[in-house]
Every structure is written in C-alpha cells, then in structure tokens.
Amino acid sequence: MAKEDYEVVMGLEIHAELSTKTKIFCSCPTDFGGEPNTHCCPVCMAMPGTLPVLNEKVVEYAVKAGIAMNCDIAENSKNDRKNYFYPDLPKSYQISQFDMPLCKNGYIEIETKDGKKKIGITRIHFEEDAGKLNHDEYGGGSFVDLNRAGVPLIEIVSEPDIRGAEEADIYLKKVKSILEYIEVSDCKMQEGSLRADVNVSVRKKGDNKLGTRTEMKNMNSFRAIQNAVAYEVKRQIDILESGGKVEQETLRWDELQGETISMRDKEDAQDYRYFPEPDLALIHISKEYVEEIKRNMPELPESRKNRYISYYNLPEYDANILTSTKYFSNLFEGALEVCNNPKAVSNWIMSDIIGILNEKEINADKIPFTAKDLGELICLIDKGTISTSIAKKVLLEMFDTSEKPNKIIEKNGWVQISDEGAIIEVVNKILAANPQSISDYKAGKDRALGFLIGQAMKETKGKANPGMLNKMFLEELNKQ
Amino acid sequence: MNVSREEIIHMANLADLNLSEEEIQKYTKDMEDILAFANEINKVNTDNLDESITANERYNILRKDEVKEFEDKDALLQNAPSQKNGMFHIPKMI
Known part of the structure; x- marks a missing residue:
C-alpha cells in the first residue's frame, strides 16, 4: 500500500x-x-x-x-x-x-x-x-x-x-x-x-x-x-x-x-x-x-475576527491574519483609534509590517513602535503630507529607531511636495528630457505616462504628490 | 493480601533499588502485612456516608501572587555535597 x-x-x-x-x-x-x-x-x-x-x-x-x-x-x-x-x-x-x-x-x-x-x-x-x-x-x-x-x-x-x-x-x-x-x-x-x-x-x-x-x-x-x-x-x-x-x-x-x-x-x-x-x-x-471570570475575559480572536469582517468590511483572509496574534490585532485596533481607515491600516500590517518582520526574523511581540505611531503614519498619507512610497521608508526607520513618524519625516525632509508651481517645474523638466516618451504617449502607449511619473518621483526623491503629478502630466501632454 | 514477587521487583526498580533474593522474600512478606493492616479499614461500614477524596475537608487555601524573595540564598546550597557556580553538581545525567 x-x-x-x-x-x-x-x-x-x-x-x-x-x-x-x-x-x-x-x-x-x-x-x-x-x-x-x-x-x-x-x-x-x-x-x-x-x-x-x-x-x-x-x-x-x-x-x-x-x-x-x-x-x-x-x-x-x-x-x-x-x-x-x-x-x-x-x-x-x-x-x-x-x-x-x-x-x-x-x-x-x-x-x-x-x-x-x-x-x-x-x-x-x-x-x-x-x-x-x-x-x-x-x-x-x-x-x-x-x-x-x-x-x-x-x-x-x-x-x-x-x-x-x-x-x-x-x-x-x-x-x-x-x-x-x-x-x-x-x-x-x-x-x-x-x-x-x-x-x-x-x-x-x-x-x-x-x-x-x-x-x-x-x-x-x-x-x-x-x-x-x-x-x-x-x-x-x-x-x-x-x-x-x-x-x-x-x-x-x-x-x-x-x-x-x-x-x-x-x-x-x-x-x-x-x-x-x-x-x-x-x-x-x-x-x-466562573461567571466573574467570564465577565472579565478579554475578547477572543474568533469574536474579533467576526467583528473585523462585519464591522470593518475586511475580507475573511485579512481578518484571519490580523487576529492570528494579539500583537497584530492590538496594533490594528490601536492604529484605528488615531486613523479611522481600517482597510489602509489592515493593508499596512498585512503587507509591509509582516514583510519587514519576516525579513528581519523578529516576532510580532517585538514591534518597536506603538499602534498610535502606525495610525499617525497612515494619517499622514491620507492627509497628503507624505506619499505612500515615503511612508514605506518612514516605516523602515520606525523599525530601526522607534522614533515617531513626524520626527523621522522632519529629520529627513520627506514632506510631500504638493505645491503646484514646484510640481509643474518638475513635470516640464522631465518632459523636456524624454521626447521619446511624449511621442510614445501620443502614439497611444499609456505606459509612457507611468514612466514619466516614475522619473518625476525619482527626481523628487519620492516626495512629489503622485496624484498631482498624474494630473499635471496629462494636462501638459495633451497640450503638446 | 497477596503480593507477587514481580510486583516487589517492579517497585524496587521504580525506586532504583537492587534487592537481593533474601530482601525480595522479606519485602514481599512485609508488603503483604502492610496491605493487610491498611485493609482493616475496609471492614468499616460506609453505606450511609458520602464518598470523600481527602482526610482534610478544608478547601481553597490559597495565597496572593506577590513576590517575596527568600533572603538567605547561600544557605540553600549549603548542604550540597558538591556545587559549582551556584549549581548543584551531580553525576553526569543525559
């Protein structure tokens, strides 16, 4: 057999x-x-x-x-x-x-x-x-x-x-x-x-x-x-x-x-x-x-999971991972108190934080910053103060230094550029340097736009507001 | 109360004892006597009594979860036949 x-x-x-x-x-x-x-x-x-x-x-x-x-x-x-x-x-x-x-x-x-x-x-x-x-x-x-x-x-x-x-x-x-x-x-x-x-x-x-x-x-x-x-x-x-x-x-x-x-x-x-x-x-x-102990029991993972699905509309897969340890779950709930964006908080934990933990081979109980710090970081993206790509860099520094996101951003001069004049300057500079991309775009190759935005991001070290870049590139390209 | 020779040898093994043939004989007899003595209690009529699981009916004798360090630490190893770096030194165990 x-x-x-x-x-x-x-x-x-x-x-x-x-x-x-x-x-x-x-x-x-x-x-x-x-x-x-x-x-x-x-x-x-x-x-x-x-x-x-x-x-x-x-x-x-x-x-x-x-x-x-x-x-x-x-x-x-x-x-x-x-x-x-x-x-x-x-x-x-x-x-x-x-x-x-x-x-x-x-x-x-x-x-x-x-x-x-x-x-x-x-x-x-x-x-x-x-x-x-x-x-x-x-x-x-x-x-x-x-x-x-x-x-x-x-x-x-x-x-x-x-x-x-x-x-x-x-x-x-x-x-x-x-x-x-x-x-x-x-x-x-x-x-x-x-x-x-x-x-x-x-x-x-x-x-x-x-x-x-x-x-x-x-x-x-x-x-x-x-x-x-x-x-x-x-x-x-x-x-x-x-x-x-x-x-x-x-x-x-x-x-x-x-x-x-x-x-x-x-x-x-x-x-x-x-x-x-x-x-x-x-x-x-x-x-x-027994009743007294039951009354004072912390909420169990099963119940938290169901709440995440029904109340925050998270997919079951995400809710399972977030509740797999109390450290993720507490991080999630603590961050939500500062930043009411459940899907974003969940995504940051599920991909970036878990990714970094795996890479550094550390356990979830050793996350060196608070849930409030994570919430503030995500709020800064939502408010447009920093871009997502900058936020990823900030998160890495939070793991290394345990410093507050605001302090890290200030120290590195990472505040997002949302000033129209500054952005248009970058857009024109990139367009001037890439005539091939302009003709590609005109010829219907949408990928060229992504390339131009990427170049602009590189030029500004990731600090340009990506939404504004997108809008202004389109405006300028359509003028040409 | 019969106690078998195998039971005595088994008990001796559990206690890490090597018994001579004479000792096995002697302890078999002793153990039978002990059991017979303890069995006396089975003669008591317990028909109308609840089953008890202990001789002491008190329950929930508990202490608070508060640390109290034992002060005289040196005394703890004082009788150790051999010690090194604060540990009891014993024959190799694997």
Missing part, C-alpha cells in the same frame, strides 16, 4: 508556563533567566518540612484557559503527586492533577484548508515545572539549576482529532494565540514557556481503530514538530508495510540528525504511582467565580 492509503492520527499535550509573578507553591519570582538558583527558596528546593501553598492566580488562569477553550470547569478539583526520579525534580514527585482536572471536555475551532474543524480538548490541568540540568559546562558531571522548578504550567490535552503535521501546526498556533489573548501565558517557545508532547499513530484509511502511537516529548518549535511528524509517520508506515508492528514508546526528536530516537525501553513502562497530594487542600470552584 502507498503512503496515501494511510491516515495520520495525532494528539497534542501542550505545556504552557503561566505568566504569574510568583511560582505555583511559593512566593519566589518566575522571571526567566537570572543567576542559577537565585529564584529559589526552601519550598521549591524541596527542603524537608516545607509545605506548598497554592497561588490563587494559577487557579484563575487555568479557569480562564478552560473557559476560552469551551471546557466544563470542575466544581471540585484536587492535586495529585506524580512520582518519578530525575535530578531536575527535587521532591522526586511533581505536584500535578490526575483524575480531577480543573477543566474537561472542551474544544477549539481551527481553520484548515478544508474549512472549519473542531479539535476536542480532553482536559486542562495545572502543575509545577521542573528545574533545568546543564551539562559539561565546567568539566564533568551535570549541574542543577532550580530557578524554573515550581513555575506554574497548564497542560492542555487534545483528543486524537488532529490529522497530520499541518493541522497540528494550525492547532498549536491557535492555542498559542488564545493563551496570548487571554494573557495567561507569554508562550515564548524559544524560552521553553510553550512546548508540546506530540502523539502520532497511523492507520489505514477507513479503519476506525487507532493504531499504536508513539510520543515525542518537549517539542519547542513549530518547525521541529513538522519535521519530526513527517519523519515519524514515514517510519511507522515503513514498519507496517514491511509487516512489522509499531511499538508504543517515547521518542526524542534529534533535530540535527533528523530522526527520532527511542528514549526508554518498554520494560520500564511508566508507572507514576499517582496519589492525592496530602499537603494541599481541595479546590472548590463556585459558579459565581
């Missing part, structure tokens, strides 16, 4: 670090970086006799995530111990949630190439992160830094509803965008604050039974997930095609080698011996509490 006869079935477990100020069970700061073991205390270092106390924001953020992903919020919930030995886990157990997670039975909607699709969310629970091991920096051995130990996480477990790497990518981006909108996580993949365990299996198309799955842990880039899934799918199909059986196992994706590597043999099948955490009290979530 060929590859096309197989269907890929995937489920994702996404870990997102919550953006609380303090750790989940102690008052240590959660800031990323910092000298090793400086964001620690006896609680997160698991000194004997210490006791955890749950951070109220962790509950609030997890409930927020649950509501945003259409989950049932449990009235009663508790913590459990997940037991395993690893030196980055000082207590030798992780406080997590087992059989009574805070949120269950949700879903989110994603846009696939075949239209809208619901991906089920099995559960969302909260837990503590582990520390970090450093290797070989100072000679032999490993070195334990517990700054990250005890940073709160939520784990978002999807149903096996995802069909292939492309859908996984869309799903992960959607989850990231939701978590950013509701401001419960920074979702910085490069800092490890968003990472995913990816479950993959294949089955023959039409089969209802799931194939044996393998799990790839701690994937922290979109590209790695794409590559790893592609590799793993091919590996599993090859095994099945040659009459073999896929073993259920945990794999590690080796980005350099481009292959998956088995992490544990199955003899050692995971047995976490979960039991209720005796050091923590139960969690009771009242209906009023």
Whole structure:
C-alpha cells in the first residue's frame, strides 16, 4: 500500500508556563533567566518540612484557559503527586492533577484548508515545572539549576482529532494565540514557556481503530514538530508495510540528525504511582467565580475576527491574519483609534509590517513602535503630507529607531511636495528630457505616462504628490 | 493480601533499588502485612456516608501572587555535597 492509503492520527499535550509573578507553591519570582538558583527558596528546593501553598492566580488562569477553550470547569478539583526520579525534580514527585482536572471536555475551532474543524480538548490541568540540568559546562558531571522548578504550567490535552503535521501546526498556533489573548501565558517557545508532547499513530484509511502511537516529548518549535511528524509517520508506515508492528514508546526528536530516537525501553513502562497530594487542600470552584471570570475575559480572536469582517468590511483572509496574534490585532485596533481607515491600516500590517518582520526574523511581540505611531503614519498619507512610497521608508526607520513618524519625516525632509508651481517645474523638466516618451504617449502607449511619473518621483526623491503629478502630466501632454 | 514477587521487583526498580533474593522474600512478606493492616479499614461500614477524596475537608487555601524573595540564598546550597557556580553538581545525567 502507498503512503496515501494511510491516515495520520495525532494528539497534542501542550505545556504552557503561566505568566504569574510568583511560582505555583511559593512566593519566589518566575522571571526567566537570572543567576542559577537565585529564584529559589526552601519550598521549591524541596527542603524537608516545607509545605506548598497554592497561588490563587494559577487557579484563575487555568479557569480562564478552560473557559476560552469551551471546557466544563470542575466544581471540585484536587492535586495529585506524580512520582518519578530525575535530578531536575527535587521532591522526586511533581505536584500535578490526575483524575480531577480543573477543566474537561472542551474544544477549539481551527481553520484548515478544508474549512472549519473542531479539535476536542480532553482536559486542562495545572502543575509545577521542573528545574533545568546543564551539562559539561565546567568539566564533568551535570549541574542543577532550580530557578524554573515550581513555575506554574497548564497542560492542555487534545483528543486524537488532529490529522497530520499541518493541522497540528494550525492547532498549536491557535492555542498559542488564545493563551496570548487571554494573557495567561507569554508562550515564548524559544524560552521553553510553550512546548508540546506530540502523539502520532497511523492507520489505514477507513479503519476506525487507532493504531499504536508513539510520543515525542518537549517539542519547542513549530518547525521541529513538522519535521519530526513527517519523519515519524514515514517510519511507522515503513514498519507496517514491511509487516512489522509499531511499538508504543517515547521518542526524542534529534533535530540535527533528523530522526527520532527511542528514549526508554518498554520494560520500564511508566508507572507514576499517582496519589492525592496530602499537603494541599481541595479546590472548590463556585459558579459565581466562573461567571466573574467570564465577565472579565478579554475578547477572543474568533469574536474579533467576526467583528473585523462585519464591522470593518475586511475580507475573511485579512481578518484571519490580523487576529492570528494579539500583537497584530492590538496594533490594528490601536492604529484605528488615531486613523479611522481600517482597510489602509489592515493593508499596512498585512503587507509591509509582516514583510519587514519576516525579513528581519523578529516576532510580532517585538514591534518597536506603538499602534498610535502606525495610525499617525497612515494619517499622514491620507492627509497628503507624505506619499505612500515615503511612508514605506518612514516605516523602515520606525523599525530601526522607534522614533515617531513626524520626527523621522522632519529629520529627513520627506514632506510631500504638493505645491503646484514646484510640481509643474518638475513635470516640464522631465518632459523636456524624454521626447521619446511624449511621442510614445501620443502614439497611444499609456505606459509612457507611468514612466514619466516614475522619473518625476525619482527626481523628487519620492516626495512629489503622485496624484498631482498624474494630473499635471496629462494636462501638459495633451497640450503638446 | 497477596503480593507477587514481580510486583516487589517492579517497585524496587521504580525506586532504583537492587534487592537481593533474601530482601525480595522479606519485602514481599512485609508488603503483604502492610496491605493487610491498611485493609482493616475496609471492614468499616460506609453505606450511609458520602464518598470523600481527602482526610482534610478544608478547601481553597490559597495565597496572593506577590513576590517575596527568600533572603538567605547561600544557605540553600549549603548542604550540597558538591556545587559549582551556584549549581548543584551531580553525576553526569543525559
């Protein structure tokens, strides 16, 4: 059988670090970086006799995530111990949630190439992160830094509803965008604050039974997930095609080698011996509490998108891109407050800003100017102070210097020339220098006009008002 | 309560312990005794009681999300058998 006869079935477990100020069970700061073991205390270092106390924001953020992903919020919930030995886990157990997670039975909607699709969310629970091991920096051995130990996480477990790497990518981006909108996580993949365990299996198309799955842990880039899934799918199909059986196992994706590597043999099948955490009290979530959080929820991307389509008349494609992250969406809405020209603001974000971000390889959260600056820039075009081509130069400078558009224009002397006398002078100069274009125009070649305007723009370093140039060239040409 | 030899070996593996044959015998017996002791509680009649999930019925013991730095940082690594650059130094783990 060929590859096309197989269907890929995937489920994702996404870990997102919550953006609380303090750790989940102690008052240590959660800031990323910092000298090793400086964001620690006896609680997160698991000194004997210490006791955890749950951070109220962790509950609030997890409930927020649950509501945003259409989950049932449990009235009663508790913590459990997940037991395993690893030196980055000082207590030798992780406080997590087992059989009574805070949120269950949700879903989110994603846009696939075949239209809208619901991906089920099995559960969302909260837990503590582990520390970090450093290797070989100072000679032999490993070195334990517990700054990250005890940073709160939520784990978002999807149903096996995802069909292939492309859908996984869309799903992960959607989850990231939701978590950013509701401001419960920074979702910085490069800092490890968003990472995913990816479950993959294949089955023959039409089969209802799931194939044996393998799990790839701690994937922290979109590209790695794409590559790893592609590799793993091919590996599993090859095994099945040659009459073999896929073993259920945990794999590690080796980005350099481009292959998956088995992490544990199955003899050692995971047995976490979960039991209720005796050091923590139960969690009771009242209906009023849930309602209160619902009332204060920021507007979600789906709702913003619909508003952009119906209220601002933007095409769905544009609305999708503008709402793909809160940074674009906030930029759009903030610019509109200054400059009420939704289509223009949208176009500037969609083409110029996204283009520059891609070229400079920076993320949307690192845009160095404010939404108000962008609005003012677009207003200056609308008012005729600068031309579009000058505005593009101003935007580039805004990226480089974070300066206000007005200041950049003033500094460079970029104000548009709209003075009739000045423009007619340029028009006549260009016409005199290009007799061939005049005869071309007379002979019906409209392209000649575009060439002349282009020359005039060049002559004025892009500062001439293009509308006026057009009008005056036509007038002068028709006189000749 | 029967505890199998395999279960003892499995538990020992999970705890990173190497047990001798004698120890396996001894712990099998010990574990059976422990389970038998704990099983006593199953004799209590609970027909008319609600199910409970904890011995402590208090709930929502929470703290505010306010940073309080631990002052005595040097003390945190004081008992580490080996340390370097503020980190616990341990045998190589990969």
